[in-house]
Amino acid sequence: MAITVVGSVAYDTIETPAGKRERCLGGAATYFSLSASFFTDVRVIAVVGEDFGKRQEAVFQARNIDTRGIEHTAGRSFFWEGSYLDNLNEAKTHSTELNVFAAFNPKIPDAYRDSEFLFLANIDPVLQRRVSLGLPDVKLIAGDTMNYWIKDHRAALLEVLKGLDILLINDTETKMLAGNNNLVQAARAVMAMGPKALVVKHGEYGATLFYGATPKGKSAGSAFRAPAMPLEEVVDPTGAGDSFAGGFFGYLASQPEQSPAAFRRAMFYGSVMGSFACERFGTERIQKLTRPEIDERFNLFRELTHLA
């Protein structure tokens, strides 16, 4: 079943110990939709500038992603420049140019209105909420956010959280949002804000899914932990979290039922897609992936974590 995703389509200049790339195609909605497209139909809502042309469009087309919701306006696309020279787990931002994104007012194409799944990538929570209200009939809403919105746009973010089924954020964001340094306690506090399930991403250590009620004192009663792949070389971690979200939500949307067992497999597919994203710069690896490669790695992850 189709997912509509709203978020950024952007250009990134990235430097890592493996090298430097100028103006790769990037943005949360790009990584998410490419990743999710291996599992289900994906429709994008975003805004780009005049620097987004046929070559970039072709990247989405190649994966059958619906781009009718990508608005083309005068000016330049969102641009980010960052490096991971000291620490592959944390980007150092050198430059952020909002450009056409500064005036982004998401428009939902009519053709998207029967989407049953909605992903709110990391953008201004006011816009997340607007899209969410514009698609009142979706079956499941997942979303992402970041420290900036948690710190400085809390009220708007809390409105979004109330309507979320699944929130995907990292350890630091979870603890910051809850104001609590214990992950289990913080997860419970965040889920009390609205999300019925919480996926906490641990970077190279995988991710933990908290779901259902977690009775106080019962630590792991409703938790599931997916590993990350121990990688020989991390070329570029940019977009790993969005690729995780795409694999996770894309797989969920592809299933007839969003059962606990489906959530578990979705966590694995999320980790699988996140691990592929790190293997090359930008979206290079995800663009060239095949479904057999994905399933092969899924089996490796099972091998990596299962007793027998």
Next chain:
Amino acid sequence: MAITVVGSVAYDTIETPAGKRERCLGGAATYFSLSASFFTDVRVIAVVGEDFGKRQEAVFQARNIDTRGIEHTAGRSFFWEGSYLDNLNEAKTHSTELNVFAAFNPKIPDAYRDSEFLFLANIDPVLQRRVSLGLPDVKLIAGDTMNYWIKDHRAALLEVLKGLDILLINDTETKMLAGNNNLVQAARAVMAMGPKALVVKHGEYGATLFYGATPKGKSAGSAFRAPAMPLEEVVDPTGAGDSFAGGFFGYLASQPEQSPAAFRRAMFYGSVMGSFACERFGTERIQKLTRPEIDERFNLFRELTHLA
């Protein structure tokens, strides 16, 4: 089959956000042997001072641990004082008094000579090697070390590593020992120093076992990742690593064959024992454990990580 462990038996004064305890019974050999005693026979080699009396002895007796190799000498036992007020993942050391440990010369009781398993807890590698040479017929040797020995006693440590079957250290130690910041590459480099298997402990994120040859480019071909328990409250992380080692090696020693499947289950038992250790100050929780509680948590860990 019996394990002989050599290491510290000590007193710890510990402060964490949950409170403070003065002079708890501690030391790597204490945590290790209490933890391993739930799986197999354990024999300790250590040295204590006059402050180690009947009450401390009784802790070992209650778990049927052979203490004939604990030498009693004039003076005070090893003492450590530390706190985890800012960061539960890393102790801040306030004071270390070697006391009787400064002149420790491990003696192996004759009754220990038929031990088939040997654990070299984190002490001077010169002493680790001495005990190892004194028990030439053991079937499997595992060991631990720390940043201090890696940095300042490298030559002696490398001698120990040559003879090790299994090394258990954390991420930072692995990367420091290998001089390489990529975990997979660092693991391969460390295993080239001798250990046939390497257990890298990730604290709250679990642990990864690397075993067998890891062909270059094949990242996770021979790896297994065990989770840690998402804990509602970490009261005191002191000894979690040694308790992990006790559960891991104790379980391995209890098995008729140290097969890959046994190693996987051993990783789970290690994580289980490490998680219990954190629930109370010092060895309080491990002292009161029962085997059914251990197996219940083992099943929780399976539930936490297995797809179905």
